[in-house]
Amino acid sequence: MKTHLINFCMMVSLAFCSFTSAKPDLSFQAQKYVTQTLTFEGKTFTVRAYENIIYVTNPVDTVYQKMNIYIPEEYFLGKKLNGYTAETAPIFFPNKVGGYMPAQPATLKEMPMGMGSNRSPMNGMPPMGDRRPEGVPAMPQKPSTVVAALSKGYVVASAGARGRTLKGSNGEYTGKAPAAIVDLKAAVRYLKFNDKLMPGDANKIISNGTSAGGAMSALVGATGNNPDYEPYLQLLGAANGTDDVFAVSAYCPITNLDHADMAYEWQFSGYNTYKRGGSMQSKNSDAPSMLSEEQIKVSEQLKTLFPTYVNSLKLKDTKGKLLTLDADGNGSFKDLVINYVIASAQKALNSGKDMSNYSFLKINGNQVTDLDYGAYLSYMERMKTPPAFDALDLSTGENMLFGTSMIDKQHFTEFGQKNSNVKASRVDEVLVKMMNPMYYLGQKNTTNAKHWRIRHGSKDKDTSLAISVILTTALQNKGIDANLEFPWDKPHSGDYDLDELFAWIDGLCK
Numbered sequence: 001m002k003t004h005l006i007n008f009c010m011m012v013s014l015a016f017c018s019f020t021s022a023k024p025d026l027s028f029q030a031q032k033y034v035t036q037t038l039t040f041e042g043k044t045f046t047v048r049a050y051e052n053i054i055y056v057t058n059p060v061d062t063v064y065q066k067m068n069i070y071i072p073e074e075y076f077l078g079k080k081l082n083g084y085t086a087e088t089a090p091i092f093f094p095n096k097v098g099g100y101m102p103a104q105p106a107t108l109k110e111m112p113m114g115m116g117s118n119r120s121p122m123n124g125m126p127p128m129g130d131r132r133p134e135g136v137p138a139m140p141q142k143p144s145t146v147v148a149a150l151s152k153g154y155v156v157a158s159a160g161a162r163g164r165t166l167k168g169s170n171g172e173y174t175g176k177a178p179a180a181i182v183d184l185k186a187a188v189r190y191l192k193f194n195d196k197l198m199p200g201d202a203n204k205i206i207s208n209g210t211s212a213g214g215a216m217s218a219l220v221g222a223t224g225n226n227p228d229y230e231p232y233l234q235l236l237g238a239a240n241g242t243d244d245v246f247a248v249s250a251y252c253p254i255t256n257l258d259h260a261d262m263a264y265e266w267q268f269s270g271y272n273t274y275k276r277g278g279s280m281q282s283k284n285s286d287a288p289s290m291l292s293e294e295q296i297k298v299s300e301q302l303k304t305l306f307p308t309y310v311n312s313l314k315l316k317d318t319k320g321k322l323l324t325l326d327a328d329g330n331g332s333f334k335d336l337v338i339n340y341v342i343a344s345a346q347k348a349l350n351s352g353k354d355m356s357n358y359s360f361l362k363i364n365g366n367q368v369t370d371l372d373y374g375a376y377l378s379y380m381e382r383m384k385t386p387p388a389f390d391a392l393d394l395s396t397g398e399n400m401l402f403g404t405s406m407i408d409k410q411h412f413t414e415f416g417q418k419n420s421n422v423k424a425s426r427v428d429e430v431l432v433k434m435m436n437p438m439y440y441l442g443q444k445n446t447t448n449a450k451h452w453r454i455r456h457g458s459k460d461k462d463t464s465l466a467i468s469v470i471l472t473t474a475l476q477n478k479g480i481d482a483n484l485e486f487p488w489d490k491p492h493s494g495d496y497d498l499d500e501l502f503a504w505i506d507g508l509c510k
């Protein structure tokens, strides 16, 4: 009996030893790099490329739970770049998450998000760049976000993350919520854990992403050090360290998913034609389709839920006045959304753009004085059918995001489940919370990023304009530095204004 127990203990400790010795080391290996020579805007420079670093000790998936880190050579030679040193350089942290799909880390070769990059679209089709029909000219080659950031003297660290379609070797799903945010937080911990061993200031991490990646960027910024994620991080063997970041850059964040359906219908109810497509979908030249009677009814029901939600937030404008909506969806909150659109048109006009094509704008001399909101929505065009996110037949990517290890798709709202057309379960509410930055603003045991830059194109209908306005206003109301613009006529895309983005970062970090 006794020997049996001793043998068993030896076996366990041997197994433990061999297991621990096989674990990847989370210390940054400064000598394991490849030198890369890059050219940006006519300037040639050298970086050290550290690629495919597994950032946790117990990875579930080594294809995605890895990070690429690029560091300007200057910082190893005691030199300065753009006024930064090895100690002060910000760490730019872009993710490539698209459509809540699994995402590889960014590399030196990629085009920016939304420019035919390798982001995975919502419908699981290959990227636009690979699907260009014959005869369609190539997209203009814009510089890689990573290379542009390096040229500014930033250290660039980009982490891959698991996503909604990923399966383990046993056939179980491994990338359902909250996998992607847990992965990105683990990567932040790696950077903080290695702050002394790596050039770059881990107290100056700037998260960046577009669409689902914008949502992830916002979540990274909102949920710093919150204990909800701790058990997941422990399980992965994340590095010891904090996981809050300094700043957030988010383009068209597809976020606040539990309220996105009602926000979409608040915006588009009454617009009963839709055009599937946009930059993330293959069929973007489809003729418009009509909503069915049933869908129109659903739209009307969802629309009425939105004022209650907005009013419950008790958001305030810059003068401290409550932002509200009446039962018809009109009120000061809607006025604020319209003001953001007008400000965007004004900025375009100031830059010299010919605005005469936009007949829904009222322009007096050099001043955009008003907007015909209804006509603006017609120009924008509805893209999604109601409910836009928690589909009653479980057909969206978001339904897949909220699956479990055994169940591919679930509902994630009360409305979705109550009105479901299929036999479906509903995800645990905690997971919906853990995917929504709104629940983590100003919470105790949480460190929110101090600075936020949110952009949502004025022609982007992948989610309601209200989503970014709510997030920005909630941040501002907590005393956090947050700014939002709706760049004029931009469809669903990101990283289209890198000069402005980097000027904002320099303004915060220099």
Ligand code: DHB
Pocket: 097, 098, 099, 100, 121, 122, 210, 211, 212, 213, 254, 280, 397, 462, 463
């Ligand atoms: C993305 C686009 C969507 O319309 C959506 O619902 C979720 C994600 C994306 O482009 O990442």
